[in-house]
Amino acid sequence: MSETHGIALWPQNRLLMHSDGLNWRGLYASYATEQAWTASLPAIDHHCVAYCVNQANEITRRFEGDGRTQSAVLRPRMLGTIPAGVASHWKVSGSADVLLVYLHRSVVARVAEEVLEMDAGRVELRPVLAEVDALLEQLALSVLSSMQSQSQHGALYVESIAQMIAVQLLHEHAAHQQRPPPNVPRMSRPGMRRVAELIEAALDEDLGLGTLAAEAGMSPFYFARSFRQHFGEAPHQYLLRRRIERGKELLRQTDTSLVEIALATGFSSQSHFTATFKRFVGVTPGEYRRAM
Structure with missing residues (x-):
């Protein structure tokens, strides 16, 4: 949170949830009801994607180094971006539920170099306002769902989302767009x-x-x-399935407590293990053990 603008924590806004404590890498998210505000936002090392979930905000903004002023209404299913490294000045009116996704510029730079073969030092993202991007919308909703479910999907899943957000930003919202090279490497x-x-x-x-x-x-x-x-299947799906299979083995072959099995299989708590186990197997760990 300290490396972001902290908008969700401003006193006039109502924080609904955030990703602090979820151990996400390279990505931070907050979801809040934003009321009217006027402020200058400092340059930070994160690119920001704002996704409007409910209601609407009227926005007027200007970025330093650019004499133009942008004005638009951010309505549900619309997005806006704040590129990293640029200060900006804002006036916002209305009230809207807004998801803010902060992606560290190092994630975008790495994707630019390794995936799109771009010079990361010359990558520049456009400051989007009140636009529709179907893929970014789905990725934003995946971030929101991951916050709501806490650690159900895990940090590995969110890392994959961060990679896809970076690719989409570079594909559709970079000042100089480039496409990925045709030869995609395969795992040996x-x-x-x-x-x-x-x-x-x-x-x-x-x-x-x-x-x-x-x-x-x-x-x-x-x-x-x-x-x-x-x-x-995706890496996070494979990892979760293998954790459940290991849990089943321990339940069948040992008298280890459910708390210890949960920790031994990478779950943060017994309740998290129990909920995920039931989703995969159809019964709770205790019911599964008693049936053996």
Whole structure:
């Protein structure tokens, strides 16, 4: 929160939820009811995507170094962006429920270089206001859903979303758009084996997309795509399924307590383990153990 504009915490606004404490990497999100405000926002190291969920805000803004003033009404399903590294001046009226997604500029720079073969030092995002972007909308809603469900999907899932947000920003909202190169690298069989072994050995750890990608010798973005091709599901889905399978083994073969099994399989608490286990298996861990 300290590296963002902190808009959701301003006294006139009502914070509904935020991602503090969820251990997300490279991405921070807040969801709040924003009332009227006038302020100058400092330049920060995060790109910001604002998505309007309910009601509307009338916005007038100007970015330093640009003599133009932008004015528009941000309505539901519309988006706006605040590029990193640029100060801006705002006047907002009305009342709206707004999701703010802050993506660290290093994430965007890495995707620009590794995926789109762009010079990250020359990447410049356009300051969008009250536009519609169907893909960014779905990604924003995925972030909101992940906040609502707390750690149900996990940090690995959110890292994948951050990668896709960066790609879409660069594709559709960069000052100089470029398309990805045609030859997409594929994961080798030894790489597949190393990643699978790493996951099995670290089911109790908070594995990140970068860690898994490095084991395969790939960029995080291409790793996520190649992983799905080889394993038939996204990395976070595979990891969650393997954690549940390990939990089932421990329930069948040991008398270990549910709390210890939850921690041994990478869940933050027994309640989180129980809810996820029931979603996958159809019964609670206790019911599963008693049926064995």
